[in-house]
Amino acid sequence: MLRNRGTKKELEENREKISLQNYKRQLLFFTRLNGRSSQNPAINSIKMLTHFYCQESGLQTEFHVLILGIDKAGKTTLLEKLKSVYSNLEGLPPDRIVPTVGLNIGRIEVSNTKLVFWDLGGQPGLRSIWEKYYEEAHAVIFVIDAACPSRFEDSKSALEKVLRHEDLKGAPLLILANKQDLSEAVSAEELARYLDLKKLDERVYMFEAVSAFDGMGIKEGVEWLVEVMERSKRTETLRIRAGVTGPT
Numbered sequence: 190m191l192r193n194r195g196t197k198k199e200l201e202e203n204r205e206k207i208s209l210q211n212y213k214r215q216l217l218f219f220t221r222l223n224g225r226s227s228q229n230p231a232i233n234s235i236k237m238l239t240h241f242y243c244q245e246s247g248l249q250t251e252f253h254v255l256i257l258g259i260d261k262a263g264k265t266t267l268l269e270k271l272k273s274v275y276s277n278l279e280g281l282p283p284d285r286i287v288p289t290v291g292l293n294i295g296r297i298e299v300s301n302t303k304l305v306f307w308d309l310g311g312q313p314g315l316r317s318i319w320e321k322y323y324e325e326a327h328a329v330i331f332v333i334d335a336a337c338p339s340r341f342e343d344s345k346s347a348l349e350k351v352l353r354h355e356d357l358k359g360a361p362l363l364i365l366a367n368k369q370d371l372s373e374a375v376s377a378e379e380l381a382r383y384l385d386l387k388k389l390d391e392r393v394y395m396f397e398a399v400s401a402f403d404g405m406g407i408k409e410g411v412e413w414l415v416e417v418m419e420r421s422k423r424t425e426t427l428r429i430r431a432g433v434t435g436p437t
């Protein structure tokens with residue numbers, strides 16, 4: 190009898206394992222469909238179901254966004270502003286922000302999409318750390334001090350190095366011309382002309398004029414990023430990889 194009870198338990202455990210495997214397989218299939226718009230109502234229903242399924246089971250996609258740029262560009266000030274704009278948390282005021290040495294993390298939710306920001310230090314000696322985060326990043330925000338032309342060259346070469354890296358292949362890129370509250374700041378168009386980036390051809394990207402001080406342009410930039418990350422092939426690749434190599 191004891192043995193029978195054991196067998197029943199084993200059977201139940203097996204059944205659970207199989208249904209979990211099936212569920213994972215279905216999820217993989219659904220996530221492959223997810224992000225592509227379709228004329229077929231059945232496909233759209235599946236996509237909606239997937240969204241609901243993922244949310245209910247805590248498997249809602251979380252996007253990892255790297256905030257890069259040279260030192261003093263305004264990355265941490267931007268992160269704190271993002272927290273104030275999109276959550277109930279009051280971000281640190283600019284006068285309490287110090288140069289970043291390690292990593293600052295910020296979590297926000299934009300129209301039901303969870304975003305995790307990784308803000309790294311931009312001092313020359315710290316830039317070699319950036320690449321450790323590339324593989325897991327869904328997208329990159331590259332911040333430039335638009336009011337400081339003497340440092341545009343440094344920003345350009347740092348950004349070109351980022352774009353050349355294999356681990357960031359296909360990652361959407363949002364380039365921010367920051368500090369627009371200063372009268373000497375150049376526009377996003379002028380900055381784009383100056384940078385004249387050659388490696389942008391096949392990448393989804395956008396230039397946006399922002400001020401991490403007063404929040405100008407931030408919502409437009411972030412909402413664009415969410416939209417492109419949801420449709421991005423890279424997101425699909427990261428999802429599949431997480432499904433295949435994640436815990437069973």
Ligand SMILES: Nc1nc2c(ncn2[C@@H]2O[C@H](COP(=O)(O)OP(=O)(O)OP(=O)(O)O)[C@@H](O)[C@H]2O)c(=O)[nH]1
Pocket residue numbers: 258259260261262263264265266267283284286287288289290309310311312367368369370371399400401402403
């Ligand atoms: N006027 C103005 N100043 C800004 C803005 N954003 C940042 N700053 C200032 O620029 C300086 C650098 O800002 P941080 O946010 O620390 O820059 P960072 O890019 O994080 O620098 P690192 O951590 O060293 O890489 C600080 O004095 C900020 O107050 C902005 O939108 N407008």
Ligand SMILES: [Mg+2]
Pocket residue numbers: 264265266287288289308309310311
């Ligand atoms: Mg910083």
